[in-house]
Amino acid sequence: MMNYELEITPTGVTLCGKVLDIESQGAVMLKELYLRYVGDYPKFYKMDPLCRLGLVATELLLQAEGEERFAERFDRAVLLVGSSASVVSDEAFRQTIADPAACYPSPSVFVYTLPNIVAGEVAMRNHYHGETAYYVLPSKDWGRIRQLVDNVLTDPAIHSVLGGWIDYTDNETFEANLKIWKN
């Protein structure tokens, strides 16, 4: 069986062992990936950096998988793990309320101050109705991630899990290392 795996770092993308030809780096690279490989989902522009990373990462992986896209699916879960959670949006929101004389809390920033939103965004995009979750771990621990995945796969309704490690600390420090596990 083919192993589908993707890695995105600020300096490059590796999809199923093949390095993709990308011109930009850092946060700008996510926009390049969106324009080059997605392009039809304007909601991308409204997303926070963690969700942008999650969207382009899952898009690349699912395109490589090659199964029918956007059909309602009840047999696939989305399980993501990271250590920085929603810290980028947390800080962005804090800045909107930092000055008592100009305190204008941003609703559109606030909605991303929960890291599990990234799992929900992926599920909504792909019409997945299985479990969605985002776990916070101190560091990337594939043994622990595999335990979490195996636990989800004990549900007889779930036949596959899209997930893995996704972490966004700042525009120069982020990583998505995702896989598709199948029963």
Add this chain to the structure above:
Amino acid sequence: MEELIQQLKEQIIDVLNLEDLTPEDIDTDAPLFGEGLELDSIDALELIVLLEKNYGIKLADASKGKEVFRSVRVMADFVSKNRTK
């Protein structure tokens, strides 16, 4: 009024992160919600914040947004009549 319309379009693009659009892409008389820009309820809240932050206008009744945000032209007219800064 045309200057205010242009300014509002630029501010809408900025606060709603409509990076793929330019002010010229926004039809001055088209509905902001329900079609065209495909804005949602969070965007409506963000526009209410925009009015308060940039023009000192507090929409005490959030449902009034439905009327104010009918189009950029209606929004500009409302701003010009109610702005405090």
